[in-house]
Amino acid sequence: MKHWIIPFLIILVGGLAGCTRITTVNSTSDSKGVMAKHQTLNLATGTPLTTLDTDKMAQFGRLNNTIEGLYQTNRDGQAQLALAQRVKVNAAKTTYTFTLWKDSYWSNGDLITAQNFVYAWRRALDPRTKAPDADLFRGIRHAKQILAGQLPASQLGVQAQGRFKLIVHLDHPMAELPQRLAYPLFGPQNQRIAKKFGKKYATKPEYQVYAGPFMVSSHGDTQHHWHMVPNPHYWDRKHVYLTRINVNVYRSQAQAWRDYRAGKLDEVRLLTKKSVKAYEYKNSYTARPYSxxxxxxxxxxxxxxxxxxxxxxxxxxxxxxxxxxxxxxxxxxxxxxxxxxxxxxxxxxxxxxxxxxxxxxxxxxxxxxxxxxxxxxxxxxxxxxxxxxxxxxxxxxxxxxxxxxxxxxxxxxxxxxxxxxxxxxxxxxxxxxxxxxxxxxxxxxxxxxxxxxxxxxxxxxxxxxxxxxxxxxxxxxxxxxxxxxxxxxxxxxxxxxxxxxxxxxxxxxxxxxxxxxxxxxSTYLVNPHLNGVQFNTVGTQSNFKEAYFVK
Structure with a gap:
């Protein structure tokens, strides 16, 4: 059975030793009856695309829409299972055993397996990778010693048992582990693709594959523009409505304003006190508190x-x-x-x-x-x-x-x-x-x-x-x-x-x-016809998975 038919599961590690308490939450209902014909989103950024390697990103920006891990953050800011179907926690709460869905695929059609997570996490801790946020692995067994250079990354307490079972060993209980694992750094990486491309891996869109709802297109990429399209093999692709997300690099805020007014951008940042005061009562105005x-x-x-x-x-x-x-x-x-x-x-x-x-x-x-x-x-x-x-x-x-x-x-x-x-x-x-x-x-x-x-x-x-x-x-x-x-x-x-x-x-x-x-x-003007965007207050800011334009 395809797992997008089953409701999302929110895992709450409860008071019962060795087990979890599970509640179900219905996914967002479709609104296809009011959707516009064209579903292209145009966004601005101030920085060019420099890497597609999740282990080397200090901030994920728009690229978080190409990444998915064991958990993802829901609209309430809580961690809910994503690529993991279920999780079992031992009585001491120091071992998490994740069972992955058996029908989740990379954007190139490769099966997403437990070994993809093992490879990604150990690679992030490898001193040759220099992952900016490697400290987030502290608490997983041996991560502290690996970060101190006392052990090799291969000793990290994570292992694959078969293709779909991932076992994570902790140094001590970590009540916040599900929230931490929702951060994109803990997503998988395709080891076969990384080895195939070697030093070229993730340097350009054609040298990377994606587990999230979107993938970076290998066509039309320039220093000033890149774009994302739906991942054809994403497990929940029926809830991905945008057909394209254009990301344009702007060095001039004045040009971004001109393009927003001309309908060439669907979002523009308000950067001055004067601008905020002028637009704060417009229906296109939004203030997004972020942690x-x-x-x-x-x-x-x-x-x-x-x-x-x-x-x-x-x-x-x-x-x-x-x-x-x-x-x-x-x-x-x-x-x-x-x-x-x-x-x-x-x-x-x-x-x-x-x-x-x-x-x-x-x-x-x-x-x-x-x-x-x-x-x-x-x-x-x-x-x-x-x-x-x-x-x-x-x-x-x-x-x-x-x-x-x-x-x-x-x-x-x-x-x-x-x-x-x-x-x-x-x-x-x-x-x-x-x-x-x-x-x-x-x-x-x-x-x-x-x-x-x-x-x-x-x-x-x-x-x-x-x-x-x-x-x-x-x-x-x-x-x-x-x-x-x-x-x-x-x-x-x-x-x-x-x-x-x-x-x-x-x-x-x-x-x-x-x-x-x-x-x-952060204050913005946003196209009022854009609906369904999940604005997070923690981790990564904007999730466009279920976003769409209304007529």
């Missing part, structure tokens, strides 16, 4: 020893945090839809047991993020006196990307206006996808964006442990590490795990290991 946080990281090992000593102090971090008017900063740069930070975890990412409370609103030590200029001045003077200074010039590094320069200038103004003796020099840095995750810090203060890759507070809190490669400021607190480890080892979502995560966030905010600023919302 990311704009923050300041502090360099503690830069070339200036005195600056390092200053920024190693908790008082200096608190002074900077208390000198910032987050409400004004976010609204002046990203518009009214941006939310001032309440902690490091973004609003809407996770709710408590039985959905009682949003984690962001429950975060402790929110007073460390409150605008208190007089307190900030006292803290700053004390921090300067500890290193024998009355004034200092620090660098503030920011991406050469849209909105970043404006944000840096306004932050510079707020800090130097409030903190006595502080001068800030702005320092632009080239924009790269992986800068915020692992690149060395370029300034004394560094504007960065961190995003949650799965729907759990741990996805943000784990970034600032002592061993995380994303912790580029090298902040260390052993109590914090221990709390994150406790939450990582928890066998289930429960009140105890929730309190542990809140306590960890409280320590990070108490010390301002990093200083969260605000949670930006």
């Amino acid at each position: 990311r946080m704009i923050l300041i990281s502090y360099r503690r090992d830069g070339p200036n020893a005195v600056h390092n000593q200053l920024l190693a102090q908790r008082q200096a971090h608190l002074a900077i945090s208390h000198a910032i008017n987050r409400q004004a900063l976010g609204q002046d740069t990203y518009g009214n839809a941006s939310l001032p930070a309440q902690g490091i975890v973004p609003a809407g990412l996770s709710r408590g047991v039985r959905g009682t409370a949003d984690f962001a609103a429950s975060q402790p030590n929110q007073k460390t993020l409150k605008y208190q200029p007089q307190l900030a001045q006292r803290e700053w003077r004390h921090a300067l006196s500890q290193v024998g200074l009355t004034k200092v010039t620090l660098t503030l590094s920011y991406h050469e990307a849209l909105n970043s320069q404006s944000l840096a200038k306004k932050l510079q103004h707020q800090l130097t206006k409030t903190l006595p003796g502080l001068t800030i020099k702005l320092k632009a840095r080239d924009w790269k996808f992986d800068d915020d995750r692992s690149a060395p810090l370029a300034g004394d203060l560094n504007l960065a964006t961190q995003r949650a890759q799965y729907a759990d507070p741990l996805s943000m809190l784990s970034l600032y442990t002592s061993t995380s490669t994303a912790n580029t400021g090298h902040w260390r607190n052993f109590d914090y590490d221990d709390l994150v480890a406790q939450a990582s080892n928890a066998p289930a979502f429960n009140a105890r795990r929730w309190k542990t995560l809140l306590k960890a966030d409280g320590i990070l905010m108490q010390h301002q290991g990093v200083t969260p600023l605000f949670q930006p919302a």
Whole structure:
């Protein structure tokens, strides 16, 4: 029986040892009666297509529509089974046995097997691959040692038992594992195709195959344009309605605006406060909150020893945090839809047991993020006196990307206006996808964006442990590490795990290991005839699988 006839299954790892609790959810109903004749979607991007290798992507962008794994994220932001038909969990909750569907195929017609997952995951951890998000494998058996170079990737705790059974062994229970496995990095890769093309693999559309609802066409690809078409062998292809997705590279926002107005684009980003204000009441306007946080990281090992000593102090971090008017900063740069930070975890990412409370609103030590200029001045003077200074010039590094320069200038103004003796020099840095995750810090203060890759507070809190490669400021607190480890080892979502995560966030905010600023919302004008798009708040942003145009 073809498995698209069966309702989707949402797996909830419950309180019964060694088994799962399953509920069914009906798939979205078809709306073919109101569909337009032409189903071509035109989108804009600012970056050309550089790789089709899922192990080498730091951000998946539109390409997430070509990838599918054991789980996928549903419209409620939860993980539901996709290429896996069912999963069994042992009593200790350290072994997951996935049974794959026997009729799922790659875009070239090859069968998708358990070995495709084994190959993909081990390849992602291979140091020759340099997967930007390889830290996400931590918790799977031996991943930690492989990342440290102590074991080869072949020792990762994942194995294929026959063609359709995948066994995943964990170092410890991981309550958030289904949410984590919905991230595209955990999708399969076709080993036969990778070996066939060798170094050419995934460098061009003709050297890659796809497991998701769409595939990148091997025809008409240029430096300024690429497009996706439906995957003819996708298991749920009857619910794929768009016949083509054009992705055009724009270097000029003005040209993107002209093309949107001319009907050549179905979506355009609103980048200025003035634009948002002009269109926020139009039916084509949409604000999409996404689980990311704009923050300041502090360099503690830069070339200036005195600056390092200053920024190693908790008082200096608190002074900077208390000198910032987050409400004004976010609204002046990203518009009214941006939310001032309440902690490091973004609003809407996770709710408590039985959905009682949003984690962001429950975060402790929110007073460390409150605008208190007089307190900030006292803290700053004390921090300067500890290193024998009355004034200092620090660098503030920011991406050469849209909105970043404006944000840096306004932050510079707020800090130097409030903190006595502080001068800030702005320092632009080239924009790269992986800068915020692992690149060395370029300034004394560094504007960065961190995003949650799965729907759990741990996805943000784990970034600032002592061993995380994303912790580029090298902040260390052993109590914090221990709390994150406790939450990582928890066998289930429960009140105890929730309190542990809140306590960890409280320590990070108490010390301002990093200083969260605000949670930006992306604002767009979208063709009002486009329906059925799944906009995610975590992981990857837009899923066009069931999207369609109405008449």
